Structure formats: structure tokens, C-alpha cells
Amino acid sequence: MNKTPSQDKPTRILFVCRANMCRSPMAEIIARDFYGNDLEADSAGVAPVLGPIYPDTLDYIRDLLHADLTGHEPRHVLEFPIARYDYIIAMDSSVFMALTEMREIPKDKLYGWDIPDPCGLGADAYRRTARAIESSLERFLQNRDMEKAFPGR
Secondary structure (H helix, E strand, O other): OOOOOOOOOOOEEEEEOOOOOOOOHHHHHHHHHHHHEEEEEEEEEEEOOOOOOOOHHHHHHHHHOOOOOOOOOOOOHHOHHHEEEEEEEEOOOHHHHHHHOOOOHHHEEEEEEOOOOOOOOHHHHHHHHHHHHHHHHHHHHHHHOOOOOOOOO
């Protein structure tokens, strides 16, 4: 993956999936690992799960991304200071639609991806999801100035 050039301040991205259990934490880890100080990333959910992350998910993320999410507590998107983020990325269209219905979410910062949820589908699904996140993030960072966020902004 190619890195984008450094800027004066890091780009701040909030990744949002349904439960804040698989895709958005994976995106947060990938963003931090690949872009270091050039990018600040957090993750949230529109309907975060209560309780710990599934053991299989912890194992797959540990094996694939060499990260330990044992202490990760899923959080709702509105628990974050939304104004501090440059971009809010919904991991799929249903999450995107849920975010458009929240008046607190600035539509000019909202982007949507199409990343399938790997939860419960095994190691290969997690590998495909990680690759999809990596390529989507690289493409997004290279083209963000040319992309439109929320249609009709």
C-alpha cells in the first residue's frame, strides 16, 4: 500500500459499522498501522453490541492484523466528538443510511464504502475484509478531494 504524503496535521477519520465489533475496529487498526502519525483513526457503531467481542473475532484480528482487541468496548458513533473528524466513513450502505438520519452527523464529512461484514464467516472472510479495507482506504486517501461525500451536498 502506498502512503499519502504527510500534512501539517493528521487526517482524522471515524470508521463506523453496525456493531463496532469487526469492520470498524479493523479499519482503525489498518489506518493506524499503514499511515502512522499521518492519520488519526477511531471506530464506532450505529448499534454497538453490549459485552465483549466474540472470541473468534479476537483471534482473527490477532492473527491477521497482529492487534489485540481484548479491551475494546464497542461504542456508539454519537459518543464521539463528531466535529473533530475530517471524515466519517460508513462501512456499508445500511450504516450510511443510518448515519444520514442522525442530525448530529455532518453530511459533508460522510462517505460510504461497501465492506462486507465478516462476523461469523471464518478466517477467509476476515482476510477478504482486511484486504477490502486496505484497498478502500488507499483509494479514498488518494482520491478524497475528487470524491463527493453525501450526494447533493
